[in-house]
Amino acid sequence: MRRLYFSVLVASLFAGSAHADFTIPGYELVHTSPVETTLTNPDLREPLQVWSELFDGAKSEIVIAQFYAVSKPGTAFEKVLASLTAAGQRGVKIRFLLDQKGVGLSEASTIAQLKAIPNLELRIIDFNKVTGNGIVHAKYLAVDGKVAYIGSQNFDWRSFEHIHETGLKITEPAMVGQVQAIFEQDWQAQALTAKGEPATVRNSTTVPANYAQNAFLLASPNAYNPPGVGDSQSGLPALLAEAKSEVRIQLLDYAPLSYGPNRTRPYYAVIDNAVRAAATRGVKIKLMVSNWNTEAPAIAYLKSLALVPNVEIRIVTLPVASTGFIPFARVIHSKTMSIDGKLAWVGTSNWAGGYLDLSRNLEVVLRSEAMAQRIAALHEQTWSSSYAQPIDINKPYPKPAKGTPE
Structure with missing residues (x-):
């Protein structure tokens, strides 16, 4: 019955879409449907269109923060770079913040193109140098202090064609201002740490969000959040504690593990404890992760979670592109959640240690039935597809092919 409900909901959302966009006041849901899959969504605009439109309309300033940057000649992503270049040529000031670890994942030619x-x-x-063991993992931008974008999309041609990605175009003034303030905080942190000075600490204690709001921004790490921005690490468990009937989650990776020295994976139970507590209360948990999550030791924890009553886990494997294997692509990368069909979460964090505590990430929370149900329908589309399979606790999963073919 529930599958029928979501099928009807998706059909009604798609019906009569004269122009493709799904919006609530202040927020537009934006999505990349991987090419050569059945996961199409006619009512959702693609980030290729949205990012280009934002850059084309910029009048004074564009700020962008990304983990890494990779372009490829001849791909659709060149349109985004062309729009960004045109903005700079007409006098728009552009500030681009890139993470040091991400430089190793970037193409030197792309960095040269940006410069x-x-x-x-x-x-x-x-x-x-800011947190001791973190990265700028957030993927966001703001234009003229009036519009922002937060989502799972990296500044990477593959994210615009071959990866399942979800984000939000934001025009709500207060949240756009907070996004800008986070960028200014990290821009200043770069200047300070480059001189060997510590980044300015904004919060010595955890700052919770005002959870009664209809829309609010969570970010990490808490110590470096500007005023008005809630803490992600405490915010996610607090929202899961609100759940009454069903939580739908889509992620690249889920594991109660962090990242330590010498490739160690210290235990990190904050999120996992909250998920298990919700399931224990009788809340149905539908967790969907990518096939990259089958790597050891994370797969052992997924199998353990799958044994908990009220928890269903499905692993999604997208087919190889017709052009052949593409490194670090053909995967679901969206980071979304819907709680009880009433609350939507769209962010940049994987659900593991190191993301919500030590790295820069942003999460948008919307108390909107329309957005929550559209996120749930997007989840159901992949959940019920041929690409998603229930986790098999008895199966020895092979090491996933990420950067090289099997």
Whole structure:
């Protein structure tokens, strides 16, 4: 019956979409449907269109923060770079913040291309110097202080064609201002840490969000959040504690593990405890992760979670592109949640240690039935597809092919 409900909901959302967009006041849901899959969503605009539109409309300033940057000649992503270049050429000031660890994942030619854009200042921040073991994992931008974008999309041509991604275009003034303030905080942190000085600590104690709001921003790490921005690490468990009937979650990775020295994976139970507590109360948990999550030791924890009553886990494997294997692509990368069909979460964090505590990430929370149900329907589309399979606790999963073919 529930599957029928979601099928009807998706059909009604798609019906008569004269122009493709799904919006509530102040927020538009934006989505990349991986090419050569059945996961199409005619009512959702693609980030290729939205990002290009934002850059084309910029009048004074664009700020962008990303983990890494990879372009490829001849791909659709070139339109985004062309729009960004055109903005710089007409005098728009562009500030681009890139993470030091992400430089190793970036293409040197792409960084050179960015540096060549007129009026663009590129800074590399070593977030390790801010928190001791973190990265700028957030993927966001703001234009003219009036519109922002937060989502799972990296500044990567593959994220616009071959990866399942979800984000939000934001025009609500208060949240846009908070996004801008986070960028300014990290831009200043880069300047300070580059001189060997510590980044300015904003909060010495945990700052919870005002959970009664209809829309609010969570971010990490808490110590470096500007005023008005709630703490992600305490916010996620607090929202899960509200759940009464069903939580739908889509992620690249889920594991109660962090990242330590020498490739160690210290135990990190904050999120896992909250998920298990919700299931124990009788809340149905539908957790969908990518096939990259089958790597040891994370797969052992997924199998353990699957044994908990009221928890269902499905693993999604997208088919190889017709052009052949593409490194670090053909995967679900969206980070979304719907609680009871009433609350929507769209963010940049994987659900593991190191993301909500030590790294820069942003999460948008909306108390909107329309957005929550659209996120749930997007989840159901993949959940019920041929690409998603229930986790098999007796199966020895092979090491996933990420950067090289099997």
